[in-house]
Amino acid sequence: MAKASHSLRMRLALRLGVLHVVILVVVIAAIVWSISPPRTSFVDAKIAEAIADSLEARGDALVLRPDADLRPFLEHGPPIWFVAVDEHGRRLSYGAVPEVYRSLSQSLRDLEASEIHASGSPERLTLRIHTQDTDDGRLHLMVGGGRLLNVTNAFYLITLWLGWRIGLPLVLVTMIAVPWIIHRSMAGVAKVAKQAEAIDIRERGVRLEDAAVPRELQPLVRAFNEALERLGEGYEARDRFLADAAHELRAPIAILETRLESLPPGDTRTRLLTDLARLSNLAEQLLDLQRLGKQAAELIPVDLVSLAREVSADVAPLVLDAGYELAMDAPERPVRVMGDRLSLSRAFTNLFQNAIVHAGGRGLIHVRVTEEGAFQITDEGPGIPPEQREQVFTPFYRLKPSSVGTGLGLHLVQEIVARHGGHIGVLDAPGGGARFVVQLRPAPR
Structure with a gap:
């Protein structure tokens, strides 16, 4: 169990107050010693x-x-x-x-x-x-x-006289002034803390402002910046590896596809082509992630209705071949959101692919666009248990180890939605199944 944190202001104020009291007692003791018998005498x-x-x-x-x-x-x-x-x-x-x-x-x-x-x-x-x-x-x-x-009475009287005239005001001033001084001195720490809270790990090169904090805290801020730099280098190396691996896989995949298509028709050929399609999709999604990390596309108003219709028309053959029905509900007028059309198209496509793979090969895949700038894709499959709805967006996570999915599609969708300042969530469909809801930022009117 973590220990409760202590306020630096109150700790310093209390310790300085105690120090002042100790100094005052020592001074009084020195005064009493200097005037104590036989050096001098006092009438009570x-x-x-x-x-x-x-x-x-x-x-x-x-x-x-x-x-x-x-x-x-x-x-x-x-x-x-x-x-x-x-x-x-x-x-x-x-x-x-x-x-x-x-x-x-x-x-x-x-x-x-x-x-x-x-x-x-x-x-x-x-x-x-x-x-x-x-x-x-x-x-x-x-x-x-x-x-x-006597000495005892002298100490008591001097303490009484100096205590409320010097000691008490000094302690009160310390308890008020020290927290205020610390607050003013540590204002830069609050500024740097806000900078740290706003750091997006996907944005490389972000650093904290070490000049904003007191000199004693600057080594800590510099060490944090160095850790960010090392972390950024690690992400860069990972991205380069994924991009290189995906590019290198393209050529062998194309060769395998050509050779498999030359085989006689049969169950073995079908299974191999299915596995190869899965591998090809994985390579494309890795490239999508790498491109998304490098992409700095400007968000412009995009008609969500026309985009949903366009993607639905493109994937309709895949949906029907997999044994599903496809339906779409959308307003008659355009619904404009701030986004990058190409990225949002990839998000739509990946949600469709997720439904095709996991909905059980039957039922209806329903697309819905709302006036508020959201779109939903609903299937009639087994659905996603509530305790796993956050995990499905983790890279390479699968509800079932034997699933034919790549485990990257939903993660890619989440990354795209996050870059658009939106939100994605998973709900239960009314008739059973999963409903993915993506809310985007409406375009200014």
């Missing part, structure tokens, strides 16, 4: 937030009412000091404020969120300035001491 932001939430304004003063978040910091861990002031000038000082920061606290209302990191001892100089909007105005808080931020 949760302490400052808990203090700010526990402050209340009462008259002209600020009062600390520790809540459940602040109590663990006050009761456990190193002593905390802080200075708080609101925009109304109310102040509160708590704990042992370092001497060096007492003068700075006088200007606290003019300071915004910032940090001072102490390197080594004394870590009590580590400082965080926290600002927060409250119902009573803006609060400015200077905090020191207490539990210092």
Whole structure:
């Protein structure tokens, strides 16, 4: 069972997104390592937030009412000091404020969120300035001491801060931009794919445009073109062999026919002449295939009614001699299709020959031309099983190994119809037998 294909766009986008996340994590880890103890120290932001939430304004003063978040910091861990002031000038000082920061606290209302990191001892100089909007105005808080931020918390906070500001936008842009960029870069691949889909193996010299694809894919396109060239050479060699073989067979066949006709009448002579006619027909059909491959005839309007009548008149003696009856239905007015008269005549003739050989030597062979540019040839023979109706157009395929047919006639008809842009199919005849239906392109009116 074939594996499901993956989208190159999504795979690249996902991998680049993962790469960006990995790079961001490495950068954050490097930042945390560079600021981790004992190199420097940080006041835990949760302490400052808990203090700010526990402050209340009462008259002209600020009062600390520790809540459940602040109590663990006050009761456990190193002593905390802080200075708080609101925009109304109310102040509160708590704990042992370092001497060096007492003068700075006088200007606290003019300071915004910032940090001072102490390197080594004394870590009590580590400082965080926290600002927060409250119902009573803006609060400015200077905090020191207490539990210092550890490596894990530092990594978490930095990741949180950088993640949605840098990481998330970067990943989103990658998931959108990369597929778009790949789509634009691979536009030539879609063009070359359409060229490949349109390749007709019967048209030699067709090549894909390697300049339309990115440089990395050009070797693949060139290799495909080289494979087409080798395939074309193989078909050319096959065609030459078939043409040469058919030409070489003509002379021995003519000689054999002359010698067989000089034999006394009898069953042996009749059987030999029948086999020779079959061989002669095979050689002619091989030549027809070879000529068809080289032919580049221009398609012109052809009257299908007159062509059907002409071919029917030519093959009528063969049909009657083989024990069949012949009938034809066609419109009174011309039915014009785009085609090559000689090729279509060969297609008609081969369908007649197929009916003569396979219809059992009895019944009616019926020709019908429709107004829509189609013609049908129906017989009353055994018919063709549905599962074999596609195979009968394969070269040298026979429904029965003992059949006297050459196995090339229907293939030749299919090739002719395909070159006319038409379609041929096999159906069951109403009274039993096979009905071959050929639909051609109507001529413009």
